[in-house]
Amino acid sequence: MYRYRLYIALIVLFLVSLSSCMKTFTLKEKDMKLEGGSIAVISGLNNEANLSMAILVTEELHKNSRFKVLSQKDIAGALPYYPVRIQGPWTRAYVKIDEDYTRTDVEKIKKMQKRLGVKYVYVLWMPASISWGGSGSDVDELHAISQLFMFPGGKEIGNGEFVMRLFTGGIVIGQTANSKKELMEQFAKKISTDIVAQMNMQK
Amino acid sequence: MKRPMRKSVLLLVLMVITAVITGCGHAGQTNKFLLADGTTKIKEGTIAVIAGSGDEKDIKLAREITRLLKEKTAFKVMEQKEIEDRIPLYPGYFIEKQGVETDNWSISGNYLSENNQAAVNKIQESLKTQYVIVVWTERLGFVTGTGCSVTAPFGLMGGDFFRILVPVRLVAYPQKRVAAYCNTAYESYYSLYRPYNSSIDKLLVSAAEETVNNFQAVLGTEKAK
Numbered sequence: 281m282y283r284y285r286l287y288i289a290l291i292v293l294f295l296v297s298l299s300s301c302m303k304t305f306t307l308k309e310k311d312m313k314l315e316g317g318s319i320a321v322i323s324g325l326n327n328e329a330n331l332s333m334a335i336l337v338t339e340e341l342h343k344n345s346r347f348k349v350l351s352q353k354d355i356a357g358a359l360p361y362y363p364v365r366i367q368g369p370w371t372r373a374y375v376k377i378d379e380d381y382t383r384t385d386v387e388k389i390k391k392m393q394k395r396l397g398v399k400y401v402y403v404l405w406m407p408a409s410i411s412w413g414g415s416g417s418d419v420d421e422l423h424a425i426s427q428l429f430m431f432p433g434g435k436e437i438g439n440g441e442f443v444m445r446l447f448t449g450g451i452v453i454g455q456t457a458n459s460k461k462e463l464m465e466q467f468a469k470k471i472s473t474d475i476v477a478q479m480n481m482q483k
Numbered sequence: 484m485k486r487p488m489r490k491s492v493l494l495l496v497l498m499v500i501t502a503v504i505t506g507c508g509h510a511g512q513t514n515k516f517l518l519a520d521g522t523t524k525i526k527e528g529t530i531a532v533i534a535g536s537g538d539e540k541d542i543k544l545a546r547e548i549t550r551l552l553k554e555k556t557a558f559k560v561m562e563q564k565e566i567e568d569r570i571p572l573y574p575g576y577f578i579e580k581q582g583v584e585t586d587n588w589s590i591s592g593n594y595l596s597e598n599n600q601a602a603v604n605k606i607q608e609s610l611k612t613q614y615v616i617v618v619w620t621e622r623l624g625f626v627t628g629t630g631c632s633v634t635a636p637f638g639l640m641g642g643d644f645f646r647i648l649v650p651v652r653l654v655a656y657p658q659k660r661v662a663a664y665c666n667t668a669y670e671s672y673y674s675l676y677r678p679y680n681s682s683i684d685k686l687l688v689s690a691a692e693e694t695v696n697n698f699q700a701v702l703g704t705e706k707a708k
Contacts, residue, residue, distance in 0.1 A: 364575075372539070373682055375625075
């Protein structure tokens with residue numbers, strides 16, 4: 281019985297460490313010469329959690345980067361409907377994301393960019409979530425995927441897929457978030473750090 | 484005497500292997516489509532199926548039910564694409580999901596809160612169909628079993644399974660009220676050899692089939708069967 285609990289604890293510890301070193305964003309071409317400019321963080325789905333995450337990433341980029349970051353208020357003001365569902369890069373996304381980057385409704389994103397007039401559009405989707413329950417410890421998972429487009433042209437220059445996990449129902453070593461809100465705040469910071477570092481846009 | 488025994492053992496092994504590979508889904512707790520008012524008559528006319536939210540599961544259910552209604556009934560069914568064209572924010576988060584009473588995975592009642600009813604009415608104003616079916620999902624979970632049991636003979640993973648609640652509401656117009664409803668908890672045993680999303684996909688397809696079959700059972704009747 282104790283051995284079984286130890287195994288569970290080790291798996292949880294492994295997953296927590298994995299989350300902390302996970303990359304949330306990767307540029308497609310490492311040697312690409314990028315210039316700064318304006319950026320808009322778009323919520324790819326019209327639900328509260330997805331929009332909250334877009335707001336958090338917007339705030340982090342505003343604090344930590346040299347980008348001219350469009351506020352969510354400006355985005356909502358410029359688009360006739362926002363947030364609105366944009367078909368994202370997946371074939372199925374119930375429990376996890378079966379990614380397929382050819383499935384994104386890029387035309388919709390291009391139309392949005394036309395109204396926003398920004399150089400970069402970062403779209404973030406959180407389409408899948410599940411609670412894994414059972415032997416004493418529960419895990420809430422939020423699966424996210426993103427794409428960064430550069431304009432003019434609307435070329436995809438980066439993307440990322442990651443899982444936000446919150447362990448409940450026991451002491452979890454290594455986990456610093458106590459709620460979904462805190463977890464999302466931590467990941468927003470991480471997304472911003474990953475984008476800024478790779479695009480060399482630190483303040 | 485030995486041969487028939489060997490055959491039956493082989494058959495059992497084949498059944499178990501098939502079940503492990505394919506998994507199995509079923510309605511854990513079925514409530515037939517019930518008429519909200521015993522005297523209501525549902526006539527086949529124009530109908531639209533609305534996903535209660537922009538959740539992928541809800542969208543899948545709405546698409547499947549739309550397809551099956553077209554195949555199996557004489558209703559004039561509005562395509563999901565047409566709904567999207569008429570309502571720019573569709574699929575969106577119209578339904579407040581906490582509106583369904585839940586108690587230990589059983590759901591009861593034909594509840595469509597005042598806000599939810601108003602949201603559906605607003606959608607119908609753009610669609611102008613005689614009926615609107617609203618479907619959504621609640622509480623998708625992975626339930627860990629406690630060993631092979633009679634209820635999960637083919638799970639072989641200690642009876643682990645996915646479970647989801649699917650409330651369905653048929654709203655009639657111009658009356659603007661729920662004419663029939665259905666609340667079901669669906670379960671699908673977890674199989675090692677099938678990706679999670681495929682299990683959910685299968686679960687949703689069978690939920691849609693069961694919903695349409697149950698719906699057909701109340702068509703043209705004065706009382707729910």
